[in-house]
Amino acid sequence: MKPRERVALSRPVADEVRKTTCYMCACRCGINVHIKDGKIRYIEGNRDHPVNKGVLCAKGSAGIMQHYAPARLRAPLKRVGPRGSGQFQEISWEEALSLAVEWLGTVRADDPKKLAFFTGRDQSQSLTGFWAQQFGTPNYAAHGGFCSVNMAAAGIMTIGGAFWEFGAPDWERTKLFVMFGVAEDHDSNPIKMGIAKLKKRGARFVSVNPIRTGYSAVADNWIGIRPGTDGLLILSVVHELLKARRIDVDYLVRYTNATWLVIDAPGTAEHGLFARDGEGKPLVHETVTEQIVPLGTKGARVALSGRVQLDDGRFAVPSFQLLAEKYLDEKYAPEAVAAETGVKAETIRGLAAEIARVAFEEEIFVEQPWTDMNGQRHQGYVGRPVSFHAMRGLSAHSNGFQTTRALHMLQVLIGAIDCPGGFRFEPPYPKPLSAHPTPHGKAEHFGSNTPLSGPHLGFPRGPEDLLVDSQGRPTRIDKAFSWDAPIAAHGMMHMVIANAHAGDPYPVDVLFMYMANMAWNSSMNTAGTIKMLEEKDEATGEYRIPKIIYADAYASEMVAYADLVLPDTTYLERYDCISLLDRPISEPDAVQDAIRWPVLEPDRDVRAFQTVLLDLGARLNLPGFSDGHGRALYKDYADYIVRHERRPGIGPLAGFRGLNGERAGRGAANRRQMERYIENGSFFSAHIPMEAQFFKHANQAYQDFAVRMGFFDTPQPVTFQLYQEALQKFRLSAEGLREPVAPETHRERIMQAFDPLPVWYRPLGEAMVDRSAYPYHAVTQRPAAMYHSWGSMNAWLRQIHTRNPLYVPGPICDELGLKDGDWAWVSSHHGRIKVEVARMEAVNASTLWTWNAIGKRAGTWALDRNVPEARKGFLLNHLIHELLPPREDGLRLSNSDPVTGQAAWYDLRVHIEKAEVGPVSEPHLPPVAQPEPEPHPTELRYGQEWAQ
Ligand code: SF4
Numbered sequence: 001m002k003p004r005e006r007v008a009l010s011r012p013v014a015d016e017v018r019k020t021t022c023y024m025c026a027c028r029c030g031i032n033v034h035i036k037d038g039k040i041r042y043i044e045g046n047r048d049h050p051v052n053k054g055v056l057c058a059k060g061s062a063g064i065m066q067h068y069a070p071a072r073l074r075a076p077l078k079r080v081g082p083r084g085s086g087q088f089q090e091i092s093w094e095e096a097l098s099l100a101v102e103w104l105g106t107v108r109a110d111d112p113k114k115l116a117f118f119t120g121r122d123q124s125q126s127l128t129g130f131w132a133q134q135f136g137t138p139n140y141a142a143h144g145g146f147c148s149v150n151m152a153a154a155g156i157m158t159i160g161g162a163f164w165e166f167g168a169p170d171w172e173r174t175k176l177f178v179m180f181g182v183a184e185d186h187d188s189n190p191i192k193m194g195i196a197k198l199k200k201r202g203a204r205f206v207s208v209n210p211i212r213t214g215y216s217a218v219a220d221n222w223i224g225i226r227p228g229t230d231g232l233l234i235l236s237v238v239h240e241l242l243k244a245r246r247i248d249v250d251y252l253v254r255y256t257n258a259t260w261l262v263i264d265a266p267g268t269a270e271h272g273l274f275a276r277d278g279e280g281k282p283l284v285h286e287t288v289t290e291q292i293v294p295l296g297t298k299g300a301r302v303a304l305s306g307r308v309q310l311d312d313g314r315f316a317v318p319s320f321q322l323l324a325e326k327y328l329d330e331k332y333a334p335e336a337v338a339a340e341t342g343v344k345a346e347t348i349r350g351l352a353a354e355i356a357r358v359a360f361e362e363e364i365f366v367e368q369p370w371t372d373m374n375g376q377r378h379q380g381y382v383g384r385p386v387s388f389h390a391m392r393g394l395s396a397h398s399n400g401f402q403t404t405r406a407l408h409m410l411q412v413l414i415g416a417i418d419c420p421g422g423f424r425f426e427p428p429y430p431k432p433l434s435a436h437p438t439p440h441g442k443a444e445h446f447g448s449n450t451p452l453s454g455p456h457l458g459f460p461r462g463p464e465d466l467l468v469d470s471q472g473r474p475t476r477i478d479k480a481f482s483w484d485a486p487i488a489a490h491g492m493m494h495m496v497i498a499n500a501h502a503g504d505p506y507p508v509d510v511l512f513m514y515m516a517n518m519a520w521n522s523s524m525n526t527a528g529t530i531k532m533l534e535e536k537d538e539a540t541g542e543y544r545i546p547k548i549i550y551a552d553a554y555a556s557e558m559v560a561y562a563d564l565v566l567p568d569t570t571y572l573e574r575y576d577c578i579s580l581l582d583r584p585i586s587e588p589d590a591v592q593d594a595i596r597w598p599v600l601e602p603d604r605d606v607r608a609f610q611t612v613l614l615d616l617g618a619r620l621n622l623p624g625f626s627d628g629h630g631r632a633l634y635k636d637y638a639d640y641i642v643r644h645e646r647r648p649g650i651g652p653l654a655g656f657r658g659l660n661g662e663r664a665g666r667g668a669a670n671r672r673q674m675e676r677y678i679e680n681g682s683f684f685s686a687h688i689p690m691e692a693q694f695f696k697h698a699n700q701a702y703q704d705f706a707v708r709m710g711f712f713d714t715p716q717p718v719t720f721q722l723y724q725e726a727l728q729k730f731r732l733s734a735e736g737l738r739e740p741v742a743p744e745t746h747r748e749r750i751m752q753a754f755d756p757l758p759v760w761y762r763p764l765g766e767a768m769v770d771r772s773a774y775p776y777h778a779v780t781q782r783p784a785a786m787y788h789s790w791g792s793m794n795a796w797l798r799q800i801h802t803r804n805p806l807y808v809p810g811p812i813c814d815e816l817g818l819k820d821g822d823w824a825w826v827s828s829h830h831g832r833i834k835v836e837v838a839r840m841e842a843v844n845a846s847t848l849w850t851w852n853a854i855g856k857r858a859g860t861w862a863l864d865r866n867v868p869e870a871r872k873g874f875l876l877n878h879l880i881h882e883l884l885p886p887r888e889d890g891l892r893l894s895n896s897d898p899v900t901g902q903a904a905w906y907d908l909r910v911h912i913e914k915a916e917v918g919p920v921s922e923p924h925l926p927p928v929a930q931p932e933p934e935p936h937p938t939e940l941r942y943g944q945e946w947a948q
Contacts (some may be wrong), residue, residue: 010315018599019681021578023571024059024309025787026121027188028585029050030681033599040064040572040600041096043280050592050685051585052189054227054784057935058785062796066821067600071343071554071793073567073861074604075344083534083543083561085094086859086929093607095184097666099564101619103547104135108620109449112136114509116477118493119143120516124610126582126652128514130774131613133452134622137510138441138467139477140456141491142599143516145896146524146903148186150395151492153900156489157459157726160430160718162699165583167429169387173421176358176386178206178351179408180230182781183293183392183833191215191389198215201535203357206351208233209393210808211751211843211849214784226342227777227906230394230811231403231760232332233341233348234410239332242324246360248384248415252304254372255698256412256720259284260295265314269737272756275316284411285318296374319723323409326757328901337885342844358713359414364419370691371700373717381694384414388440398764398897398904399753401487405724406758407689412720418695425586427688427704428580428711430718433459433726439481441467451623459489462729463740472743474505478739478901483739483746484894486730486754487902492901494524495894498882500545512549514557514569514609517864520557521789521853522859524880524895524903525830527923534562546931551609554793568607573598574608575674578650580711582905585683589693591709593654594683595641597674610637615899650710653677655684656924665709717868723775727899728756747892753898768885775810777844778826780852789853792869793861803872804854805838808912809847813839816914823915827880828908834915834922835874848912850876859927874921880908883909 014034022029022043030049034042045064047054075094075268081087091099107114115593116139117132119125125142132140146153155162164186169177171194195215200207207219210227225233241247252258260282261275275283281294286304291298292310304320330336334345343349364383369671369939371377372683396405410419417431438461460466460481467481468474474481478495480488497518500508516522523529535544549560553570568574576596578585586592617625618632623631634640636825641652651657656676664686668675677684686709692702703715732738742750752761761767766777782788783801791797806826808818818824820838826848827833835850843849855873857864882903885891895904 008948011089013055013797019046019761020572020599021576021596021682022063022510023576023596024063024790025188026087026123026186027190028123029056029060029189030358030594030683031063031574033054035599038600040067042376043730046681047530048681049683050587052062053193055189057192058800059237059787059791059797062791063365063572065795066791067572067791067798068552069793069795071864071930072570072604073553073555073559073565073606076605077562077565078566079563083563084928085754086560086931087589087933088565093605095135095566096566097612097615098617100133100549100566100616103549104512104616105620107509108135112448112450112478113138113475113506115139115512116508116510117512117514118491118496118524119514120514121147122609123576123578123583126579127610127613127637129456130624130735131617133455134480134624135452135620136446136452137148138446138456138475139176140451141478141480141493143493144490145478145480145488145901146494146522148392148395148903149488149900150400150404150897150902151391153459153487154401155408156431157438157721157724158405158408158410159488159720160432161422161425162429163389164391165426167423167425168588169194169389170383170385170421170424170588171416173364173383174198174385175203175362175421176206176354177203178355179384180206180208180388180390182209182391185803186391188784204354205717210779210844210847211781213781216798217842222842223343223347224842226340226777227492227847228397228399228701228763228843229760231399231406231758232337233343234403234406235327235332235758235760236334236341236348236632237352237355238327238406238410238413239329240349241356241410242328244267244356246356247413248359249304250537252413253302255695256722257282258304258323258722259318259566260723261285261292261308261316261636261947262319262322263305263310263316263491263724265313267576267737269732271732271737274313275310278841280781282828283316296566306635306771313363323722323757331589338812342846346564355386355414356410359386359416364420366694371693372695373698373715375679375700381420382415383420383422384416386414386830387421387423393906395902396906398895399761400902400904400905401899402755402759402761406760409495409722412722416426417720418697420694421743424694425696426586426588426741427591427709428583428584428586428706430801431711432716432718433461433721434710438465439467439876441481443469445474446494457489457491459726460486461726463733463738463742466740468740471738477505477508479505479894480901483743483750485896485898487899492894492903493894494882494896494903497529497545498524498533501535503544508545510547510549513547514551517558517789519561521875522858523875524877524905525556526875527686527831527925528876528881530561530925534847549610554608555860555862555930556789556792557860557928558931560860565931566609566612567604568609569598569606571605572600573602574610575636575641577641578609580654581652582647590685590687591654592683592685593942595640595653595674595677596677597682610640616641636938638674642671643669645669647710653684654709655686661908666687678825705713722757724756727754730754731756745889749898763904764884764898765904766909768887769909771909774828775846776910776912777847778876778879778908779849781849782853786851786853789856792853792856793863800868801851801854802849802868804874806835806848806850807840807843808837809843809845810841811845812848812912816912817912825912825915826879829885831878832922833874833876833878836872836918836921848910849861850874854875855921857925857928859930872918876908878911880905
């Protein structure tokens with residue numbers, strides 16, 4: 001077929017077009033940057049790019065104003081006045097790096113855990129994690145703990161993958177798409193494009209979300225659920241499917257642990273664990289011979305139900321029987337959950353019926369012979385065209401881990417994982433839990449001037465892998481992987497400042513952060529966090545967190561609290577690597593990664609943070625960064641991306657490897673790799689053969705492909721874990737039956753939250769406050785035009801959101817006499833804010849909400865002190881405490897999911913009352929002085945000289 005002729009969408013406006021990757025949000029679209037006379041003239045979407053295929057959102061095109069923002073930092077800074085005073089002195093890079101090396105070197109020699117190194121929403125975690133490991137501190141993580149670790153942890157522990165970066169709906173074939181909670185804030189353009197495809201094909205889109213904005217506004221059906229109850233709704237759908245026997249039994253037998261026998265021996269250390277043979281293979285019940293045989297026994301017809309006696313005399317049942325008994329309980333009937341969820345019983349029943357109808361009556365068959373891991377040949381792929389998507393809306397609750405497990409269980413029960421029309425894995429996923437590391441950070445894992453013995457983050461397989469000392473005390477500053485949050489797979493960045501300030505579990509000497517606006521929108525209890533950063537130890541007169549190094553490109557609120565500021569470049573001035581070792585941009589049909597490169601040279605005394613980190617690594621003589629004599633192994637980040645190898649032949653980029661660039665995945669480092677990426681539009685894509693595209697978890701051809709590409713060294717098929725044994729091990733510890741035994745203080749919550757089958761419980765914060773005193777929920781959403789506070793200084797995006805009213809449901813407005821533009825006091829158990837309100841009808845009746853990260857601290861981001869963001873914008877964060885309210889025994893635990901440590905932003909309960917009119921939102925913190933910004937005009941215009 002003749003390729004369709006391309007129509008130029010815009011008149012040529014540039015001398016040159018440079019293709020790179022957008023970084024105005026985390027989605028990583030391809031962009032063409034038009035440059036004329038050395039300046040950016042225009043940014044458009046790259047139509048050849050696999051992520052966005054030319055689509056560009058408002059943020060992406062406004063990258064031009066991000067690049068030229070007056071808020072850009074312009075040189076390294078050393079604090080010379082008190083913290084928060086904004087008194088800084090510009091210093092040279094040599095002075096800045098020497099100071100950093102002095103602070104870091106002392107800590108490394110003395111006690112490496114006294115460095116806490118945490119990064120925000122950067123895209124270089126494979127480098128930063130490696131650096132922290134070589135440094136030897138146990139205290140490293142990125143932002144995932146307050147973002148969406150519940151999605152990642154629940155997904156990996158259940159199906160070996162997760163939504164967004166690890167998988168996507170089959171947009172081309174799905175006939176019913178159900179989206180839970182706030183989800184559009186990740187994978188922005190691909191979801192827009194996907195929904196457009198659904199609309200064109202007439203596929204149905206159902207949105208379950210307390211608020212009908214964004215994608216929910218174009219859904220065919222909107223279910224305005226009460227926040228924090230999605231898990232209960234999902235389990236009720238499961239109840240209906242089980243009752244109607246509308247599940248895919250073949251799929252369960254073939255791909256899940258539904259047949260595995262679970263030991264039924266209450267009061268013993270193995271109760272609830274899988275029965276295994278001497279080699280550790282799970283046992284199943286073979287129904288023809290009525291024998292107990294190891295999983296995988298040829299020709300076995302295995303049972304999904306029935307109580308059997310094991311050779312040792314104990315009894316066992318298939319895990320599916322436990323599952324069915326649990327969810328067939330009438331407490332999950334639609335009528336029983338309607339009041340709690342705020343969703344009518346007939347709506348739940350209708351949703352379940354529609355899921356079952358589409359899955360089983362609109363089955364798809366794609367003719368393509370393929371072979372499964374048992375060697376069985378299939379003539380094609382059977383598809384159940386129901387797909388789901390969810391992100392932070394489910395994740396940011398303290399029951400989010402189990403809610404997400406419930407959603408994956410629902411997908412598995414109808415056989416809709418990695419099939420045509422369902423949710424599909426994106427390489428290098430799926431990956432079984434066994435292919436992930438356990439966390440490192442116990443006392444024996446680190447020591448003076450020594451690298452950590454393994455990666456910081458991972459998945460404990462049981463309480464024996466917790467990072468606690470012999471007394472059960474946490475060894476990490478954020479208390480991740482302790483009894484507080486045993487499976488904190490992404491760390492708990494939101495607890496670092498509070499714990500370091502309290503010296504609990506120990507004080508740190510240096511806090512080193514990158515791209516994390518912790519003095520404002522990235523922390524719970526914002527005003528409290530600022531105080532912690534400012535507070536001094538009475539005895540020593542030193543700050544309680546003695547040294548803070550902060551790297552950022554812009555004058556954000558956090559800058560004023562740093563002692564040493566390392567100015568980063570903009571995303572158009574540096575190399576970056578969107579790596580398969582990190583957070584990939586693959587599609588279900590293709591392996592993909594990408595780069596950024598300096599399409600413009602910095603005009604200020606700034607350096608790319610990743611290059612600075614490499615430099616610090618060399619100066620500190622860290623293995624992997626220095627030759628041992630202080631000489632750097634890498635010239636800069638580009639050099640590292642090309643030459644660093646994690647395993648022989650496996651580096652940060654998968655494309656154009658081998659001496660001549662002819663290899664993909666595995667291969668020698670290629671000197672010209674960076675040029676090849678740039679020539680190719682800054683990305684690499686390798687298609688997965690059709691025989692390997694579906695059922696990747698059990699597809700021989702895909703597993704071979706994954707080994708060839710270097711994802712694994714041997715095939716790593718995944719068996720979906722409906723029943724999660726690792727969770728049961730924690731429950732046994734909580735019962736005192738397994739070593740190490742859980743502390744008394746944590747037993748009850750472990751018994752509640754670590755159910756090996758998905759469970760729903762009322763979010764912890766909500767359950768602990770007086771619900772009549774705080775009768776409403778309050779949540780935030782990320783607007784389509786602003787990614788966190790990243791657009792705070794962007795002259796174009798600011799015009800879309802300069803203030804954020806609190807949206808209040810119509811009936812509450814009527815009751816309180818509130819109308820648009822009125823003001824209200826909103827209070828929680830922790831604090832009180834005064835805000836402007838707006839009436840809204842398309843919202844759950846007990847839910848107030850606002851856009852996040854619009855409110856600004858006066859004096860920051862090089863904005864005028866009286867900008868609307870600082871006068872009328874506000875943060876809900878002031879109402880949320882990083883700790884739960886005190887329990888009866890006085891203990892205050894982190895306001896997080898008790899399994900993963902995910903920050904529970906969305907558990908907030910509030911009271912609202914009418915207030916006198918403005919003029920400013922409260923709390924209105926005094927303006928913070930900042931380093932002198934670049935001179936900027938009072939009216940910001942751009943490109944006038946080209947307009948003629
Ligand atoms: S969705 Fe994100 S990455 Fe894509 S163009 Fe918009 S801002 Fe850029």
